[in-house]
Amino acid sequence: MKSLTWAPLSALALAAAALAPAAHAADMKSVAVTAIVEHPALDAVRDxxxxxxxxxxxEEGKNLKWQYQSAQGNTGTAAQIARKFVGDKPDAIVAIATPSAQAVIASTKNVPVVFSAVTDPVAAKLVKSWEPSKNNVTGVSDLLALDKQIDLIKQVVPNAKRVGMVYNPGEANSVVVVKEMKDLLAKQGMQLVEASAPRSVDVGSAARSLIGKVDVIYTNTDNNVVSSYESLVKVGQEAKLPLIASDTDSVKRGAIAALGINYRDLGEQTGRMVARILKGENPGDIKPETTTKMELFVNPGAAEKQGVKLPEALVKSAAQVVQ
Known part of the structure; x- marks a missing residue:
């Protein structure tokens, strides 16, 4: 009788053990993350x-399979990563920055795609409007109010009339910012002077081309510029040419001031959106989001090296003063 009782119980136990990994695998979700390049702002989004x-x-290792790849600034590599990730069939792909988002969205109409750190997803043709896409795409934008950026420029360099901007003309969001900055500056009797940097190695020479032509250099979140910001800082210090950024991490690297978003917070906002998709929501039903939380970072030491003194009131109003 003992052997007869023991056999069925053992069989049941073995069956349960065999089914356990399958049940665990069913609970596991997979997210693939790609960025066009690695620099502090985009790394903060990823984290x-x-x-x-x-x-x-x-949580990775428990119920989440996580993979990440950077394209190292190469759009061809971004396309390869996109195709590889689509072939992996994850539950969602997170594409950080415009070139990576464009590559992923061009590669799939089925896998859910969540973009992040994209300034203008409509201009970049990631979505048709700011309303729910009704397809496989949604995301979070780092769009900034450029009138507030101009206000900051005028606070740091009150007599500025000519504003230089180094940017990659191949990055859709930078082109949008240039156009809007031109229009806004013109309304205030100011002028935008452009300097093209199609590659990150071009940033330093582009900045040097602005010496004598501008009163201040403004940088948006252009990935070529941000990834090579030290070369721009070198020019700013040598030529006593003030640098104003829209990326707060650039202040730690030598910009005088920046009024921008916290990219770690932007990443967390993106993560919450991805979680909604993992829990069953359709990405096409989720409206693309922006963030309204802005922070002012200032660097008095950088200001001194670039030939200006920050107003005391501006320093006191900063969320962070970089020493």
Whole structure:
């Protein structure tokens, strides 16, 4: 009797053990993350996405398979990564910055895609409007109010009339910013002077071409510029040419001031959106989002090296003073 009782129980136990991995695998979700390049702002987005997912109950190694690849600034590599990720069939792909988002969206109409750190997803043709896409795409934008950027420029360099801007003309969002900055500056009797940097190695020479032509250099979140910001800082210090940024991490690297978003927070916001998709929502039903939380960072030491003194009131109003 003992042997007869023992056999069925063992069989049941073995069956349960065999089914356990399958059940665990069914609970596991997969997220693939790609960025066009690695620099502090985009790295903060990536890390924030992971934090946002964890806060929503998805943790790597427990119920989340996480993979990440950088295109190292190469759009061809971005396209290769996009095709590889689509072939992996994850539950969602997170594409950080416009070139990576464009590559992923061109590669799939089925896998959910969440873009992040994209200034104008409509101009970049990632979505048709700011309303729910009704397809496989949604995301979070780092769009900034450029009138506030101009206000900051005027606070740091009150007599500025000519504003230089180094940017990659191949990056859709930078082209949008240039056009809007031209229009806004013209309304205030100011002028935008452009300097093209199609590659990150061109940033330093582009900045040097502005010496004697501008009173200040403004940089948006152009990935070529941000990834090579030190070369721009070198020019700013040598020529006593003030640098104003829209990326707060650039202040730690030598910009005088920046009024921008916290990219770690932007990443967490993106992660929460991805979590909604992992829990069953359709990306096409989720409206693209922006963030309204802005922070002012200032660097008095950089200001001195670039020939200006920051107003005391501006320094006191900063969320962070970089020493």
């Amino acid at each position: 924030g996405v992971k934090d946002g997912l964890k806060a929503a109950g998805f």
